[in-house]
Every structure is written in structure tokens, then in C-alpha cells.
Amino acid sequence: MEPHLLRTFVTVADCGSFSAAAEQLGYTQSAVSQHIAALESDLGTPLLHRRPVAPTASGERLLEHAGPILLRLEAARADVRRTVAGPPSVLALAAAPLAADRLATALVAVRRSHPGTEVSLTVCGREQVVEAVATGEFALGLVDGIAAPSDPLRLSDAVRLRTSPIAHDDLVVALPNDHPLAHRRGLSLDDLTDARWIDAPDAAVPLASLRAATRAGGLRPALTCSGTDVHTLLALVAAGHGLAVLPQSIGAPGVTGVPLTAPRLVHRIELLHGLLSEPAAAALAAVLSDRE
Amino acid sequence: MEPHLLRTFVTVADCGSFSAAAEQLGYTQSAVSQHIAALESDLGTPLLHRRPVAPTASGERLLEHAGPILLRLEAARADVRRTVAGPPSVLALAAAPLAADRLATALVAVRRSHPGTEVSLTVCGREQVVEAVATGEFALGLVDGIAAPSDPLRLSDAVRLRTSPIAHDDLVVALPNDHPLAHRRGLSLDDLTDARWIDAPDAAVPLASLRAATRAGGLRPALTCSGTDVHTLLALVAAGHGLAVLPQSIGAPGVTGVPLTAPRLVHRIELLHGLLSEPAAAALAAVLSDRE
DNA sequence: GGCTATTACGGAAATCGTAACCATG
DNA sequence: CATGGTTACGATTTCCGTAATAGCC
Numbered sequence: 001m002e003p004h005l006l007r008t009f010v011t012v013a014d015c016g017s018f019s020a021a022a023e024q025l026g027y028t029q030s031a032v033s034q035h036i037a038a039l040e041s042d043l044g045t046p047l048l049h050r051r052p053v054a055p056t057a058s059g060e061r062l063l064e065h066a067g068p069i070l071l072r073l074e075a076a077r078a079d080v081r082r083t084v085a086g087p088p089s090v091l092a093l094a095a096a097p098l099a100a101d102r103l104a105t106a107l108v109a110v111r112r113s114h115p116g117t118e119v120s121l122t123v124c125g126r127e128q129v130v131e132a133v134a135t136g137e138f139a140l141g142l143v144d145g146i147a148a149p150s151d152p153l154r155l156s157d158a159v160r161l162r163t164s165p166i167a168h169d170d171l172v173v174a175l176p177n178d179h180p181l182a183h184r185r186g187l188s189l190d191d192l193t194d195a196r197w198i199d200a201p202d203a204a205v206p207l208a209s210l211r212a213a214t215r216a217g218g219l220r221p222a223l224t225c226s227g228t229d230v231h232t233l234l235a236l237v238a239a240g241h242g243l244a245v246l247p248q249s250i251g252a253p254g255v256t257g258v259p260l261t262a263p264r265l266v267h268r269i270e271l272l273h274g275l276l277s278e279p280a281a282a283a284l285a286a287v288l289s290d291r292e
Numbered sequence: 293m294e295p296h297l298l299r300t301f302v303t304v305a306d307c308g309s310f311s312a313a314a315e316q317l318g319y320t321q322s323a324v325s326q327h328i329a330a331l332e333s334d335l336g337t338p339l340l341h342r343r344p345v346a347p348t349a350s351g352e353r354l355l356e357h358a359g360p361i362l363l364r365l366e367a368a369r370a371d372v373r374r375t376v377a378g379p380p381s382v383l384a385l386a387a388a389p390l391a392a393d394r395l396a397t398a399l400v401a402v403r404r405s406h407p408g409t410e411v412s413l414t415v416c417g418r419e420q421v422v423e424a425v426a427t428g429e430f431a432l433g434l435v436d437g438i439a440a441p442s443d444p445l446r447l448s449d450a451v452r453l454r455t456s457p458i459a460h461d462d463l464v465v466a467l468p469n470d471h472p473l474a475h476r477r478g479l480s481l482d483d484l485t486d487a488r489w490i491d492a493p494d495a496a497v498p499l500a501s502l503r504a505a506t507r508a509g510g511l512r513p514a515l516t517c518s519g520t521d522v523h524t525l526l527a528l529v530a531a532g533h534g535l536a537v538l539p540q541s542i543g544a545p546g547v548t549g550v551p552l553t554a555p556r557l558v559h560r561i562e563l564l565h566g567l568l569s570e571p572a573a574a575a576l577a578a579v580l581s582d583r584e
Numbered sequence: 585g586g587c588t589a590t591t592a593c594g595g596a597a598a599t600c601g602t603a604a605c606c607a608t609g
Numbered sequence: 610c611a612t613g614g615t616t617a618c619g620a621t622t623t624c625c626g627t628a629a630t631a632g633c634c
Binding site for chain 2: 587588589590591
């Protein structure tokens with residue numbers, strides 16, 4: 001179970017194709033085939049169905065482990081590298097788009113207390129925030145998600161990272177102003193399972209999260225929007241392409257937010273970090289955490 | 293960072309010697325030297341001081357990751373293997389000695405509800421319980437430890453395992469009956485830092501745990517006792533070789549348990565398990581958890 | 585000088601690419 | 610029959626053991 005074999009395995013499972021994975025990894029199809037064969041012979045069981053390529057039951061189990069293991073390896077390498085490189089010169093921050101605005105205000109205080117600090121902020125999807133904080137690429141990250149009012153966020157536990165709650169907010173269904181439901185005082189997801197939805201997993205609450213939080217089926221996306229641009233998503237909503245669930249604080253002209261009353265869910269923002277060896281990062285974490 | 297290099301690295305760090313690690317792993321000294329050199333060149337930094345062999349600062353960081361990574365790899369392999377092997381024929385249980393007696397009573401109910409079940413119980417040290425449950429060698433494990441009254445047990449988070457509290461108990465300082473302090477109503481650790489202690493990390497509360505739970509220094513062991521035999525430990529205490537901290541429920545003729553009043557700590561037993569695919573294991577887990 | 589890590593070197597094994605092969609949709 | 614995974618095979622590299630070398634108590 002060498003790491004590079006695991007890596008090609010997850011890539012193949014991800015691509016659903018040996019040749020696509022080969023291209024993505026810079027191997028030949030033959031090498032990829034040999035990698036999978038080596039893994040399967042090592043574990044003594046088929047891991048992938050061929051034609052079409054899909055994980056077997058055993059493959060599914062391995063997939064659950066492989067990602068976290070590879071991430072942990074990356075984190076270990078980065079951790080060691082950091083001891084030799086010394087503290088970085090820029091304070092590198094990552095945030096999911098619906099969490100990023102928290103940084104804007106908190107950074108003001110840090111700018112004042114640590115005037116020389118150069119700051120870099122990357123807005124990207126939630127998984128990428130978790131991964132990049134885990135590998136130490138960023139000192140600090142903010143992620144968001146939905147949960148029952150009393151629950152913390154359920155983050156992928158690939159690597160043990162320190163987390164602390166930063167803020168929470170109610171959820172609304174975003175509708176065009178002229179939508180027939182826009183005047184409602186509240187909406188239940190159960191009434192909206194057959195509505196036209198926009199799935200923008202990195203710019204709004206992912207439909208998958210909503211599905212997981214409800215028993216209700218449905219919630220099929222009429223339009224899928226990738227990328228982290230909330231602005232564009234709001235424009236799509238305003239233009240009537242479909243609905244999206246967002247935290248109450250996000251809005252735009254042309255879009256009405258109607259409180260989501262059932263199921264009872266809240267939007268949460270959590271801070272994610274590793275060791276905080278830099279004083280500026282520690283100070284920022286303190287400022288962010290104190291807000292709660 | 294191939295796993296076999298990491299394995300060699302942790303072994304060398306553990307042994308404090310290249311040649312000892314080589315023997316333990318079935319390599320030659322030369323191979324071990326090459327492994328370490330490969331790792332160091334890969335990470336671009338020395339990981340070990342030589343003569344005497346000890347981890348560098350970078351090496352310390354790597355050590356923190358390497359163990360969990362290797363364990364997780366083992367767990368992944370075992371997990372996949374289990375999908376092909378099907379459910380095992382014997383219900384394999386592991387327990388730390390101070391937690392094992394909980395199994396005795398709980399197993400009676402399972403024996404009744406699952407009459408055909410063959411059971412194997414292994415009593416071993418806490419780390420081994422965690423490792424072996426993580427790799428699926430055992431379906432279920434019981435571990436014990438100390439914590440503040442409101443806290444859960446702090447287990448090594450190498451692999452994400454399901455845990456649930458089973459029981460808790462007060463702590464006592466075990467003394468020979470004729471010890472001058474044996475008539476006391478309570479004792480504080482602070483008064484005992486300079487006493488003669490027996491450190492039996494796998495048969496009593498480890499001194500290291502006590503040190504971690506207090507600010508007080510001291511607690512130097514006058515005698516170190518390895519192995520999981522609580523009976524022998526109690527004999528050593530009765531013979532006046534030194535003191536040990538145990539849960540209140542453990543006792544023997546010749547040994548007096550005086551409540552440990554400060555710091556406020558309790559002895560906890562927690563259940564540890566993976567997926568519980570076997571009905572008998574699930575039933576046992578249910579019985580154990582219901583006791584709380 | 586003894587113990588122990590490092591380096592040099594060679595044989596065995598593994599890795600990956602080219603190319604031929606084969607199976608499925 | 611075409612797309613795409615498998616197998617055969619060979620060049621290159623890697624890996625590990627033997628043995629000689631070097632460094633610290």
C-alpha cells in the first residue's frame with residue numbers, strides 16, 4: 001500500500017477512468033493499470049469494476065481511508081518542512097466564501113497590533129480550505145456549513161485540526177423579489193423539494209448538505225454552479241434560474257431572503273487552524289474566537 | 293515518505309540505535325542507514341542526531357505524524373481485508389486490565405442472547421488495545437484512564453474510533469495496611485510527590501498520567517513494573533515497595549486504598565470499537581453502554 | 585580499540601514506458 | 610470497430626546486502 005498506489009487509486013475512482021487518471025497524474029495508462037493491479041494483488045481483492053470503472057465494495061472501504069491517509073502524509077511533510085523553513089513571512093489565510101467576511105473585520109485589529117504583517121487571503125471551496133490548512137499551506141482557515149442549532153459543524157476528520165466556533169446565523173431561502181413565495185414569513189424545505197434549485201456547493205449551502213439534514217428526498221438541481229462567486233449566484237437567483245439556501249446576512253438587490261423555518265438549521269462559521277506558531281496568526285485566532 | 297521508511301524511522305527513534313532497529317525489522321544496519329538517509333534527503337533536513345541517536349526538532353515533528361499514519365494504513369488494510377473475509381467466527385475482545393472486569397458481567401448477557409458465539413479476550417496495555425481495535429484485530433476494546441470529573445478520556449487520536457463512556461470510579465492511593473498514612477481519610481498528590489512510587493503503566497494508573505494531571509513535579513518511580521498483572525502490583529504494594537494509584541474498586545488483603553482527594557480526578561472506562569458488523573459485538577456494545 | 589554509523593558497490597527486484605493484445609459497448 | 614483496459618517485454622532505476630570505511634566513546 002505505497003502512497004503513490006493509493007494516489008492513483010483515488011484518482012482513478014475519481015475520474016472513473018484509467019486513462020483519464022493516467023493523464024492527470026502524468027503516467028501512461030499502462031502504469032495506472034499496473035498500479036491498480038499491484039494494489040489489488042496486495043490486498044487480495046478487486047477494488048474496481050471495469051467498464052464502467054467503479055469501486056467495488058472493498059474499493060469503497062479503501063477510498064474512505066485513502067484520502068485521509070494521503071492528506072495526513074502531506075500534512076506531515078509540510079509540518080517537518082516548516083520546522084526547517086522557519087516562520088513564513090506572510091500570514092496566509094483561507095476562507096470559504098460564506099465565511100470570508102468575518103476575516104475582513106477581524107483583520108483590522110491584527111493589522112493594528114502587528115503593523116508589519118503581510119497578509120494573503122484565498123477564498124476557495126470548503127474542502128480545499130480544510131486540506132490546505134491541514135497541509136500548513138495556510139495558517140488559518142474559516143469554513144462554514146449548516147447544522148442543527150445545538151450541534152457543531154461536522155467537518156471531514158481527515159486530519160486532526162483545532163476548530164472553534166466563530167459565528168452562527170439563521171438560514172434563508174433566496175428568491176427573486178417577484179417570486180410568488182417572496183412575501184412569505186417562512187418556508188419549509190418540505191414544501192420546496194420539487195422547486196427549481198440552483199446547486200452552488202461552494203457559493204451557497206450545498207444541496208447535498210440540505211439533503212443530508214432532512215429526510216425529504218428531491219432537491220434536484222435545475223442548474224449547477226461551480227466556483228466560489230456568491231455575487232454570480234445571487235444574480236442567477238435574481239434572474240429566476242432557481243432557489244438557493246444562504247445565511248441570512250447574505251443578500252442583494254433583486255433577491256429576497258425568506259427564513260427557512262423547517263428543518264431547524266443554522267449556518268455556522270468555524271475557525272480551523274494548526275499550531276499557530278506565528279504571533280500574528282495567534283492574535284487573529286484570538287480576535288476571531290472572541291466574537292462568539 | 294514511503295511507509296517502510298517511516299516505519300524504519302520510528303523504530304530507530306524508538307530503539308535509539310540503527311543496528312537495534314535493523315535487527316528488529318529484519319534489515320541490515322546498512323539498509324536502515326539508507327532508509328534514514330532517504331527520508332532526510334526527501335525532507336531536506338536531518339531527522340536524527342547520531343551518537344547518541346535521538347530525534348532532531350524536525351524528527352520530533354515527524355514522529356508525531358508517523359505513528360498515526362502507519363496505524364491508519366494498517367487499519368485501512370484490515371478494513372479492506374474484512375470485506376473479503378466476511379465476519380469472523382470468534383468475537384475478539386481486548387481490554388486494559390483495570391477495565392477488563394466490566395466485560396465479565398456484560399458477556400453473560402451476550403452469551404445468553406448469542407449462544408453459539410465463541411469469545412476470545414485479550415488483556416493488554418492501553419496502547420495495544422487502541423492499536424488492535426483500530427486495525428480490526430479486535431471487534432471491541434475497553435480502555436481506562438484518568439480525567440477531571442467532567443472530562444472524557446483523552447485517547448490517542450491516531451485513528452478515528454467510536455468511543456463511549458462505560459463507567460467511572462473514584463481513585464485511591466494503594467498503601468500497605470501498616471503504612472503510616474493508611475488510616476488517613478484522604479490524600480493529596482502534592483503531599484506524596486516525594487513518596488516511594490511504583491510505576492506500573494499497564495497495571496495501575498501510569499505515573500505519567502498523574503504527572504500530566506497535576507502541576508506538581510516529582511512522582512519519581514522507585515520501582516518500575518511492566519506487564520498487565522494487577523495481582524502482582526498489589527503484592528508489591530503490600531510488601532511496601534511503594535505506592536500506586538488505582539480505581540477504588542481494586543483492592544486486595546494487605547492493601548489499603550485511601551481516597552485521592554486532590555487533584556480531583558476520576559477513573560474512567562471507555563468502550564472503543566470500529567464498525568460492529570457482527571451482531572454479537574453490537575449486542576455487547578449495547579449492554580456495556582447501557583450501564584452508564 | 586571497540587562499537588556503530590556511513591559509503592561503495594554489485595546483484596536482484598521493481599518501476600514505467602512502448603507496443604501488442606483483447607474485451608466490451 | 611473503436612475505445613479503453615490488460616499483458617508482454619525491456620531499459621532504467623531502486624533497493625538491499627556484503628564489505629570496506631570512517632567517526633565517536
